Amino acid sequence: MxxxxxxxxxxxxxSMWMWRGLDEQILIDNGVPVPEDLGQKIVTMNSQQAAEYLSSNYLPHLEPEKIMENWEEMVWQAYRTVIxxxxxxxxxxxxxxxxxxxxxxxxxxxxxxxxxxxxxxxxxxxxxxxxxxxxxxxxxxxxxxxxxxxxxxxxxxxxxxxxxxxxxxxxxxxxxxxxxxxxxxxxxxxxxxxxxxxxxxxxxxxxxxxxxx
Missing domain, CATH: 3.40.50.1000 (HAD superfamily/HAD-like)
Incomplete structure (x- = not known):
């Protein structure tokens, strides 16, 4: 090598616990049950794709851009402090x-x-x-x-x-x-x-x- x-x-x-937690937390915050296979479905997606998927399938009242704004703040905080x-x-x-x-x-x-x-x-x-x-x-x-x-x-x-x-x-x-x-x-x-x-x-x-x- x-x-x-x-x-x-x-x-x-x-840090993967953080990324998985983002997807689950936004569903929980909006009163949506978390599917058991959510992580497997979005593991290969980038942030934009995951936000679009959640908006289309679980959170039709939230635009993907709004979902990403919420995520970005949480990610920055984690990378700056706990990861x-x-x-x-x-x-x-x-x-x-x-x-x-x-x-x-x-x-x-x-x-x-x-x-x-x-x-x-x-x-x-x-x-x-x-x-x-x-x-x-x-x-x-x-x-x-x-x-x-x-x-x-x-x-x-x-x-x-x-x-x-x-x-x-x-x-x-x-x-x-x-x-x-x-x-x-x-x-x-x-x-x-x-x-x-x-x-x-x-x-x-x-x-x-x-x-x-």
Whole structure:
């Protein structure tokens, strides 16, 4: 591995509870029962798509823009104050940096929010750059964002490992020829068996990666 491409939420950061909580909280605040499969239905959507989905299916009295305004305030507050790295993530990133491995982030989160939380946690300077899904122009159902990362790193896909917690992204990166490390997160636990089958390596704790260095 000469390059490492990391997803952010759910992979480096213990933050997926916040994103899932946003969807559920706005339904609760409006007296709408939360469907059991809500998380699975919107996990691959960006904020705009999720807001449109909730507005169309559960909250017809709220425009998607209003839903997104409510979310944005909650997300900013969480990134500025409570979101933390997953255990041993800083140690693993510093270990890769010390070995000369180039690292970047490919995230669905908007750039200002991603930069804010990474700077607060002291992780920003460990990465060469970040690319967001809106900047890449396509979701992680397509491999474009990973190829763009490779190009900016100056490396071939065969030289890079992609770290992801979402099954659909694991599938995309694997099909595109990358080595893939699946990262366990509670919010995608139903997909964990599939992630284990698809990824080249699947870990539940960053200690497992540190021990392999």
């Amino acid at each position: 000469r390059g490492a491409i990391f997803d952010m939420d759910g992979t480096l950061l213990d 933390a790295p997953k255990p041993l993530v800083p140690e693993y990133l510093h270990a890769l940096k010390a070995r000369g491995i180039k690292m970047c982030i490919a995230t669905m989160t908007d750039r200002p929010q991603a930069e804010t939380v990474l700077r607060r946690l002291g992780l920003w300077d460990l990465f060469e750059f970040i690319i967001t899904v809106p900047e890449a122009g396509k979701s992680k159902h397509e491999p474009d964002i990973y190829f763009q990362c490779c190009e900016k790193l100056g490396l071939d896909p065969a030289d890079c490992t992609v770290f992801e917690d979402a099954y659909y992204a694991v599938k995309t990166a694997k099909a595109a020829g990358f080595t893939v490390c699946g990262i366990y997160d509670d919010t995608s636990k139903l997909d964990w068996p599939a992630i284990e089958r698809t990824a080249d390596i699947a870990i539940t704790d960053y200690r497992q990666l540190l021990e392999q260095l």
